[in-house]
Amino acid sequence: MKFSSEGAFVFAKILDKKEKHIESLKWYTIAIEGGITDISVYLERGLLLRFLGRLKSASYDFGEFIRRSSDITENYLEALINLAELSAELGDISSSLIHWKKAYTISLKLSSYQKNYVIEEGARLVLKARRYSSSELPILYAYLKIFPEDEAVLLYYISEILYSMGKEQEARGNEHAAERIYNKIISNLEHMNSLIKLGEFSRKRGDVEKAMNFLERASERGSLPVEVYRELSKYYLLKNDMAKSIKHLQSLMRQSPEKEEILILADLLFKINEKSEIINVLEMAIEKGFKEDRIYYLLARTYFELFPENQKNLQKAIKYCREIKNIEENREVIELLGQLYIKTGEDEPARKEFLKLPSDSPQRYYNLGLLFFTKGEFKDSQDCFEMVLELDPDYKDVRDRLALTYLERKSYNPKDIAFLERLILEKNVASWTEEKLQKALEHIHNYYIAHSEWEKGVNLLEASLEINSLKTDHKLWAWLALDFINLNNHEKASAILNNLPLQNPEEEVEGLKIHRIFAEDLILKEDYNKARVIYEKIYKCDPEYTGVGKMLEMLSKDRVGRFALIRDIGSGANAKIWEAFDLVSLRTVALKILHPEHHLNESIKKELQREYKLLMEINLPYVVNVIPDSMGETYFAMELLDRSLSDILREKPGGMEISEILELSSQISEMLQLLHQNNIIYQDLAPDNIMFSGKTARLCDFGGAKKIDPTTGKTIFGGTVAHLAYASPEQCEALAGAGEKKVDYRTDIYSFGVLLYEIITGELPFNLPDTQLISAHQYSLPVPPLMKRENISKQMNDLIMKCMSKKPEDRFQDMKEIWVILQQIPRW
Known part of the structure; x- marks a missing residue:
């Protein structure tokens, strides 16, 4: 207009x-x-x-x-x-x-x-x-x-x-x-x-304010007439000055109060939570003959709200409710009576009272929801509160009640999560306790973590941290840092954690955990120096925190990629094996690293890569497990095993016990059989390449292995012999310069025979210099093992000799034959 x-x-x-x-x-x-x-x-x-x-x-x-x-x-x-x-x-x-x-x-x-x-x-x-x-x-x-x-x-x-x-x-x-x-x-x-x-x-x-000022001064000098107290109380009531209005009404109570004045005083006392004074005023009013429904109701409500609650007060409240006339028509009284029954543990009377309320009223379902919640029947409680929300979205604290029900049910229904999220983002949580708010945030945040919804987590937590009571909540700041870590926003995560103190380990559980996660993420990003700073902060707060001392120790060592070098445990022609600590998987591993002189040799580097790839593909029992994603330009990692067969043979120079020999030879024959079935010729069977995890043997070092194309029979790739003492005649023939001879699975059968010979007798069949060794494998017959160790069976002797036949066609034709015979040889 x-x-x-x-x-x-x-x-x-x-x-x-x-x-x-x-x-x-x-x-x-x-x-x-x-x-x-x-x-x-x-x-x-x-x-x-x-x-x-x-x-x-x-x-x-x-x-x-x-x-x-x-x-x-x-x-x-x-x-x-x-x-x-x-x-x-x-x-x-x-x-x-x-x-x-x-x-x-x-x-x-x-x-x-x-x-x-x-x-x-x-x-x-x-x-x-x-x-x-x-x-x-x-x-x-x-x-x-x-x-x-x-x-x-x-x-x-x-x-x-x-x-x-x-x-x-x-x-x-x-x-x-x-x-x-x-x-x-x-x-x-x-x-x-x-x-x-x-x-x-x-x-x-007409100067009312000045008039009241004079009367107020008069009240300070003595008792005033009833009319003056009445006038003063009304004036201050209009001015919304509750304290002075109450003071003059209380003076009036000592003289001749009217019913309305009693009720006004009671209402004012309710507002300032003076429960004991309300009871005094109202019970005095009843003594003076004011037996009104409203007075009984206010008394009942006051006893109901007294804290700490006790059964005596609750029973008084029920008694005053029963004094009210036409109780069945008074929703306010029905509701109060039902709530009193909930407090006294009388669930059925409470339910009956609430069912008296109109079926289309939010009041009915709200109170039934309270009853079900008290009984721990959260699904029914949720249904009731959701009905209230449909009837009247702004009814009392129904949103809070429903939110609490979702939390108690630990509901991860997306609809329920969205409801909780909306309450917090729209800042409709002013009435929530800090504990309840934290519980809700933890519940929602866990849902976000499970669904990798990191952006939502950031939005929720940033909104929550604007709430005064939560601004210094270390746990929430830690969660926010976690979300930024998962969003690869290390700058913001670092800024938060730099300002997040770690002092008392018992109070900073979440903060310590997120600091650790951040350090682990920095290691994944190969930022080892920053990771060490974070671990030092954790250690300062709690030196006993899981793994922190170990991580600081490992981060101080020499490193190759993500692997901290602990000690040298073996060396071969092309590479050295280190016991190392994997800073990502947090376990000790065996790290195979090319010798420095081979770091620029592309051919040897390719062989290392082929070996890693082959081990990743094999994934068979009795074969060493390679660590996924551990391949570097000049190294890769494997599981760290206890000891090698060479170590055992040094401990037993006279040879192993028959039962041990049969157990070990069965395992080796089975592992070679599995390799052959997967079109792999090992080519370098030797005690150095057999390691143990407990009593289980595992093949290591596949640098000499050859992969065969099953359709063409051609070599996909293949290595060279590293251990001449165990080489087959056909391998030696090629080494002697007689031209490359086709090497197939039976070459491993020959090497198996040599290995079996050694573990039985404690000696190699041919212990000669390399040039003579090549000739011996091709043309010389070994001394039968039975001649060197009397307590072995003839079956074992014959098995070894057949395995070591000079011609491949005279040997066993596959490892399965050998495994079957081994099962039939006596164990003592």
């Missing part, structure tokens, strides 16, 4: 009378901005702004009214008084005094009805400010004429001013007069009555 500036002013005043203050303020402003000529708009808006507590803006409007006024009127005085009062309220005492003195002069000229008020307030401010100048004297003398009861104070003060002016004789005279007055008893009944009369006089003049 459109108004002229004058129309806007009129409309603003109408709205002001209807107490629509914000709208009224808007229209006052429209009138001013529209160029209204009626300057009283500034006075009206100033009064409204003062009422709304916007003191500086109000001061501006009063000042603007005074500046624009051409005549000295009552309105002018009104604006000046307001400006004086506001200046004092804003702490500008000097300006306030100037305004009061000016107001005093104008009130004399106008013979204003406000003259006495100006004198009183101005003089009081002078006394309060302790100003010693002659300009203060006129207003003080004027005050003295109106309020003789304050004569002593004024005379003392005037004497101080006179002293400052050098008028010592007059000053001493005032002091003597003040002393004489103080010797009189001025706080007598007559004085209280005069205050009451002044209050009545002010009320008749």
Whole structure:
């Protein structure tokens, strides 16, 4: 709608009378901005702004009214008084005094009805400010004429001013007069009555505030008539000053209260949670004959809400509920009675009460939800609260109750999670305890973690950390850092964790965990120095924290990639084996590293890569497990095994026991059989390449292995022989320069025979220099093992000799044959 500036002013005043203050303020402003000529708009808006507590803006409007006024009127005085009062309220005492003195002069000229008020307030401010100048004297003398009861104070003060002016004789005279007055008893009944009369006089003049001020002062001097207490309590009730209203109503209770006054006092006491006083007031009212339903209800509710609760109080509450007439028609009472039964553990009576409520009322389902929740029947509780939400989304604290039900059910239904999330993001959790809020956040965040919804986690936690009670919650900050870690935003994660103190390990469980996760992530990103700084921070907080000491020790060692080198455990032609610690999987491994002189040899590096790839593909029992993703340019990692067969043979120079030999040979034959079935010829069977995990043998070092294409029979790739003592005749023939001879699975059968010979006799069949060894494998017959060790069976002797036949076709044709025979040889 459109108004002229004058129309806007009129409309603003109408709205002001209807107490629509914000709208009224808007229209006052429209009138001013529209160029209204009626300057009283500034006075009206100033009064409204003062009422709304916007003191500086109000001061501006009063000042603007005074500046624009051409005549000295009552309105002018009104604006000046307001400006004086506001200046004092804003702490500008000097300006306030100037305004009061000016107001005093104008009130004399106008013979204003406000003259006495100006004198009183101005003089009081002078006394309060302790100003010693002659300009203060006129207003003080004027005050003295109106309020003789304050004569002593004024005379003392005037004497101080006179002293400052050098008028010592007059000053001493005032002091003597003040002393004489103080010797009189001025706080007598007559004085209280005069205050009451002044209050009545002010009320008749329409100055209610001043009237109440006089009556309040009178109440401090003794007991007042009932009508005065009644008037004071009503006045302060309208002013929303509960403390003073309660004080005067309590004085009224000691005389002749009316029913409504009892109820008003009870309601006020409810608001300030004075439960014991409510009970005293209401039970006294019942004794005086006020046996009203509302009184019984308030008593019942008060006993219900007493803390700590006990059965005696709850039974009193039930008794008072039963005193109420027409209880079946009173929803409020039915609800209270049902809730009382829940507290006393009487579930069925509670349910019956709630079912009396209308079937379409949220009240019914809300209370049934409370009942089910108390019984731990969270699904039924959830159904009831969801019904309330459908009927009335804003009913009581149903959203909070439903949220709590979801938490108790540990519901990870996306709909329920979204509901909880919305409550927090929309900041509808002001009533939640910090514990409840933390529980909800943990529940939602766990859901995000399970679904890798890190962005949602960041949004939720950043919103939550704006809540005052959570701003310093270390756990939430730690979770936020975790989300940034998972979003690969190390900068923000690091900034959070740098500001997150780690002091008490018992209180910083979550913080320690997230610091550890961050350190692990930094290691994955190969940022080992930053990872070490994080681990040092963890160690400082808790030296016993799982693995932290070990990690710091390992990070201080020499490293190859992610592997910390511990000790050298073996060496071959092309590579060295280290016991190492994997900083990612956190386990000790065997790390195969090419010798430095081979680091630029592409052929040897390719062989290493082929070996790693082959081991990854094999994944068979009795074959060493390679560590996934451990391949570097010059290294890869395998599981660390206990010891090699060479170690065992050194411990048993005379050979192993028959039962041990048969167990080991069965395992080796089975492992070779599995390799052959997978088109792999090992080619380098030797004690150094057989390791043990407990009692289980595993083949290691596949650098010499050959992969065969099963369709063409051609070599896909293949290595060279590293251990000549175990080489087959066909391998030696190639080494002797007679040209490459086809090497097939039977070469491993020959090497198996040599190995079996050694573990039985404790000796190699041919212990010669390399050049003679190559010839011996091709042309010499070994001494039968039975000739070197008498306690072996003929089957074992024959098996070894057949395995070591010079021609492949004279040997066993596959490892399965050998394994079958081994199972038939006696174990002792």
